Amino acid sequence: MIRVGLLGCGNVAEVIAKDKSGINIVALHDAVRERAEHLSEITGAPAYDSFEEFIRQDIDIVVEAASVFAVTAHAEEILKAGKDIVILSVGALAEKEFRDHLISVAEKEGRKIRIPSGAIMGLDNLKIGQISGITKLLLRTTKNPRSLRINTGERVLLFSGRADDCIRQYPKNINVAVALELASGHEVEVELWADPAVDRNMHEIFVEGEFGDFYLKIKNNPCPENPATSYLAALSIITLLNNLEKAIIIGT
Ligand SMILES: NC(=O)C1=CN([C@@H]2O[C@H](COP(=O)(O)OP(=O)(O)OC[C@H]3O[C@@H](n4cnc5c(N)ncnc54)[C@H](O)[C@@H]3O)[C@@H](O)[C@H]2O)C=CC1
Numbered sequence: 523m524i525r526v527g528l529l530g531c532g533n534v535a536e537v538i539a540k541d542k543s544g545i546n547i548v549a550l551h552d553a554v555r556e557r558a559e560h561l562s563e564i565t566g567a568p569a570y571d572s573f574e575e576f577i578r579q580d581i582d583i584v585v586e587a588a589s590v591f592a593v594t595a596h597a598e599e600i601l602k603a604g605k606d607i608v609i610l611s612v613g614a615l616a617e618k619e620f621r622d623h624l625i626s627v628a629e630k631e632g633r634k635i636r637i638p639s640g641a642i643m644g645l646d647n648l649k650i651g652q653i654s655g656i657t658k659l660l661l662r663t664t665k666n667p668r669s670l671r672i673n674t675g676e677r678v679l680l681f682s683g684r685a686d687d688c689i690r691q692y693p694k695n696i697n698v699a700v701a702l703e704l705a706s707g708h709e710v711e712v713e714l715w716a717d718p719a720v721d722r723n724m725h726e727i728f729v730e731g732e733f734g735d736f737y738l739k740i741k742n743n744p745c746p747e748n749p750a751t752s753y754l755a756a757l758s759i760i761t762l763l764n765n766l767e768k769a770i771i772i773g774t
């Protein structure tokens with residue numbers, strides 16, 4: 523059974539820890555000790571204060587659900603320690619130089635970097651952008667101001683521009699833009715809106731290309747402990763882990 527280590531023991535990790543589908547969590551690490559200890563009580567897996575000790579454990583795959591910074595700081599070491607990695611804070615890969623370096627380390631070590639679909643649907647078939655022209659790719663994300671930690675009584679456009687600039691400004695809110703970019707191999711135009719009238723995390727994706735066009739709108743229920751994060755993101759990781767060893771692979 524695949525041995526999973528959780529890097530980051532916050533909101534997403536807690537949903538994973540409470541899941542009953544049989545994920546085998548064997549080690550935990552969080553910069554805040556109490557968070558790892560809390561998940562230790564739920565899973566029975568040991569919590570390690572130091573990252574170095576955590577990564578020495580008998581882990582097959584590390585699930586990062588921590589922060590963009592945690593990926594920058596630890597992803598290379600995880601791969602070099604012979605473990606695969608699931609990266610939820612995929613915004614860390616917006617910078618090409620870092621991304622290319624990490625991929626080359628994974629290739630050299632014979633390891634895999636897995637990017638879950640996270641808080642959106644449709645990421646799988648968008649990979650066709652790597653072989654077929656895409657002429658438009660726009661992500662319009664709308665969240666309640668509370669999720670974005672701002673105060674406004676009306677709908678406001680907080681950002682309009684490139685994904686890499688947006689993730690630098692909102693590292694906890696727009697990882698999906700970078701996932702879309704990596705899947706499609708195409709630059710994403712991003713709009714980030716704060717709207718007090720919405721209580722869900724909404725992502726609208728507009729795509730045009732040689733295949734035709736599509737429009738997708740998802741209205742995600744936020745996680746109770748962290749309204750910036752959609753519950754779907756945690757479900758997507760659980761699903762990824764449950765499918766790792768299946769003989770049939772569904773989706774592009
Ligand atoms: N790709 C996607 O679609 C999505 C990505 N995310 C990202 O996933 C990550 C996790 O989300 P949540 O669980 O809601 O966040 P959270 O804030 O509830 O939990 C993160 C935990 O990681 C810990 N942490 C942060 N940096 C660390 C480091 N360098 N070393 C060790 N521990 C560290 C924090 O102390 C915290 O306990 C966030 O970066 C979030 O932006 C969230 C939703 C969707």
Ligand SMILES: O=C([O-])CC(=O)C(=O)O
Nearest residue numbers: 641695696697698751752
């Ligand atoms: O959970 C969401 O709806 C999206 C999100 O925070 C992210 O992409 O970082």
